[in-house]
Amino acid sequence: MTTVTPISQAHALELLQGMVRIRRFEEKCAELYSAMKIRGFLHLYIGEEAIAVGVMQALRPEDSVAATYREHGHALARGLSMGSVMAEMYGKLEGCCRGRGGSMHLFDAATRFFGGSAIVAGGIPLSVGLALADKMQERANVNACFFGEGAAAEGEFHESINLATLWKLPVLFLCENNRYAMGTALERSESETDIHLKAQSYGLKSEVVDGMDVIAVEQAAQRACDAIRNGEGPYFLEFTTYRFRPHSMFDPELYREKAEVQAWKEKDPIKLFSQKLLADGLISDTDISRIEAKVQDEITAAVEYAEAGQWEAVEDLQRYVYSERGHHE
Amino acid sequence: MSNQRESGTGETTYREAIRAAIREAMLEDPRVFLMGEDVGRYGGCYAVSKGLYEEFGPERVRDTPLSESVFVGAGIGAALGGMRPIVEVMSINFSLLCMDQIVNNAATIQHMSGGQFNIPLVIRMATGAGLQLAAQHSHSLEVLYAHIPGIRVVAPATLEDARGMLATALEDPDPVLIFEHAGLYNRPGQIAADAGAVDIDRAVVRRKGEDVTLITYGGSLYKTLDAAAALAEQGIHAEVIDLRSLRPLDEATLLDSVRRTQRAVVVDEGWRSGSLAAEVMARISEQAFYDLDAPLARVCSEEVPIPYAKHMEQAALPQTETIINTVKKCFGDRND
Numbered sequence A: 001m002t003t004v005t006p007i008s009q010a011h012a013l014e015l016l017q018g019m020v021r022i023r024r025f026e027e028k029c030a031e032l033y034s035a036m037k038i039r040g041f042l043h044l045y046i047g048e049e050a051i052a053v054g055v056m057q058a059l060r061p062e063d064s065v066a067a068t069y070r071e072h073g074h075a076l077a078r079g080l081s082m083g084s085v086m087a088e089m090y091g092k093l094e095g096c097c098r099g100r101g102g103s104m105h106l107f108d109a110a111t112r113f114f115g116g117s118a119i120v121a122g123g124i125p126l127s128v129g130l131a132l133a134d135k136m137q138e139r140a141n142v143n144a145c146f147f148g149e150g151a152a153a154e155g156e157f158h159e160s161i162n163l164a165t166l167w168k169l170p171v172l173f174l175c176e177n178n179r180y181a182m183g184t185a186l187e188r189s190e191s192e193t194d195i196h197l198k199a200q201s202y203g204l205k206s207e208v209v210d211g212m213d214v215i216a217v218e219q220a221a222q223r224a225c226d227a228i229r230n231g232e233g234p235y236f237l238e239f240t241t242y243r244f245r246p247h248s249m250f251d252p253e254l255y256r257e258k259a260e261v262q263a264w265k266e267k268d269p270i271k272l273f274s275q276k277l278l279a280d281g282l283i284s285d286t287d288i289s290r291i292e293a294k295v296q297d298e299i300t301a302a303v304e305y306a307e308a309g310q311w312e313a314v315e316d317l318q319r320y321v322y323s324e325r326g327h328h329e
Numbered sequence B: 001m002s003n004q005r006e007s008g009t010g011e012t013t014y015r016e017a018i019r020a021a022i023r024e025a026m027l028e029d030p031r032v033f034l035m036g037e038d039v040g041r042y043g044g045c046y047a048v049s050k051g052l053y054e055e056f057g058p059e060r061v062r063d064t065p066l067s068e069s070v071f072v073g074a075g076i077g078a079a080l081g082g083m084r085p086i087v088e089v090m091s092i093n094f095s096l097l098c099m100d101q102i103v104n105n106a107a108t109i110q111h112m113s114g115g116q117f118n119i120p121l122v123i124r125m126a127t128g129a130g131l132q133l134a135a136q137h138s139h140s141l142e143v144l145y146a147h148i149p150g151i152r153v154v155a156p157a158t159l160e161d162a163r164g165m166l167a168t169a170l171e172d173p174d175p176v177l178i179f180e181h182a183g184l185y186n187r188p189g190q191i192a193a194d195a196g197a198v199d200i201d202r203a204v205v206r207r208k209g210e211d212v213t214l215i216t217y218g219g220s221l222y223k224t225l226d227a228a229a230a231l232a233e234q235g236i237h238a239e240v241i242d243l244r245s246l247r248p249l250d251e252a253t254l255l256d257s258v259r260r261t262q263r264a265v266v267v268d269e270g271w272r273s274g275s276l277a278a279e280v281m282a283r284i285s286e287q288a289f290y291d292l293d294a295p296l297a298r299v300c301s302e303e304v305p306i307p308y309a310k311h312m313e314q315a316a317l318p319q320t321e322t323i324i325n326t327v328k329k330c331f332g333d334r335n336d
């Protein structure tokens, strides 16, 4: 912790606020889940915030993002408004997807956020295709695709990395290795547990990054995006991380020791980062309180927005199955 | 003549008509490209895309690895990214490896996103039996896809439809699956020099008749037309409807015919249990039950995986004779 933080105060505050925003938002979501305001599956990202926040720094508006069912953090970091995400979780018309998607299926055309996929590895081919479209139309965009380490066991993971590398497509593969796929530890599902090595075997650049260190994440993402925009083809980043909460709200967490969870909580990306910034004298306690207060206000407003939202009319049930030209049954 | 062949008009085949349609689409719209296993250098496993690689190059006629899931998924992504992909899956049996992408992504993203995204993607694949390709290359699983809201499913049976459905499908803002019956690729015929895009919304009456309605699609159309011709000689005038679109079903055309003929037989190469035939019959019973003079009937494939041996394969499939006999039963077995 002796190194001086290599970023400006403004940027440090931005990163910190980005992570705090996700953390507090999701804590609120857990509360609202217990209050039965939010239903269905709810997968919290708590503990992993540094990854979404760090990666998004390297992305531009023209780039695309695809993620999994654990994507609240990615959606917020990408720029979806907290109100529209909260309203979506409430199932309200004001939600980013009119309440049709819910927690696991956040989409947003304005920020090129392509979900929200609840099929493990199922979103990866989409990024490959978006990248193909970019390449064929000669656009130097990056197509960022987030997934967990559990996805590495699926065929779509391998098919996607192979094809993207073979065709030199601008895909940024982002593996959030939180060590468990639901209750299955990585060692219990993979013969080779080094995911970045698996990826590397397809011949693309691949790195392991400390996913609890937002600056390390940002720098790695920047390196990767530079290479991709430079026409070097896809890039793979594996982030070591940990989810502090159960897999979903239904998980009794029988598969891991409390001591292990505790040990990882010591590496809390928000705690570590704020301590570092304080130690470096880059920010003060007042800055932190100000961030917390600001985020609280945003959350309060988001909840009010969701509460005040409307339920989509049941007469509209058949909409958004086909494009609206009235050709469907 | 060779010019006509290239444009897929005049004297042509089902295969050439599809090729001409792909070629035309690629010439007209730079966003259109073809992608799939062996569509390029090899020329397509059913030779549909033969010559296109040479003409358009590897960027627009893309040979993919054996990775159905990712290349169909990449088609979805490319459509989202502004392209107009035509994805070829070698056969419907192999499409089971990418069913995830079709059912969980192509069909749902518009809905899950509350209408923000649509997917103008065309997926073509061969379906059906008759070539002695046995149980992993011969099935008619179209109904699995016809079951899914969010995609459109069409089955060209005629050369005109083989030539014309693709352009319409590419114009469609949503995913369209085109099922080409493998037994039809060699089918020769004449089509008009100005043949072009056709609608993909409506069923079509392929033969007029007033005694009974025969409803079919794809590879079974010709067996059904043969049956109708034979029945006519015996005094039964069958109307033959080609569904063309398996999803959505054009109920109006079906019901209009059945209300006139008051009898209906559905011919479907899929297996009877849970078949498209079952769906068609259910809709007729729901809406025209009191117009019927005889129980609805159907001719489907026998419930076995399609066998290799020719006589067994043929025994498993709907045949003209079976269709004729089934129709006659609707008239109280009067000829038995």
Ligand SMILES: Cc1ncc(C[n+]2csc(CCOP(=O)(O)OP(=O)(O)O)c2C)c(N)n1
Binding pocket: A070, A118, A119, A120, A121, A147, A148, A149, A150, A151, A176, A178, A180, A181, A182, A247
């Ligand atoms: C194809 C598929 N199989 C199984 C599941 C059920 N499932 C949901 S999440 C999950 C674990 C995935 O773990 P990982 O990819 O590591 O992501 P994480 O949840 O840890 O973020 C499983 C098995 C699913 N959603 N999709």
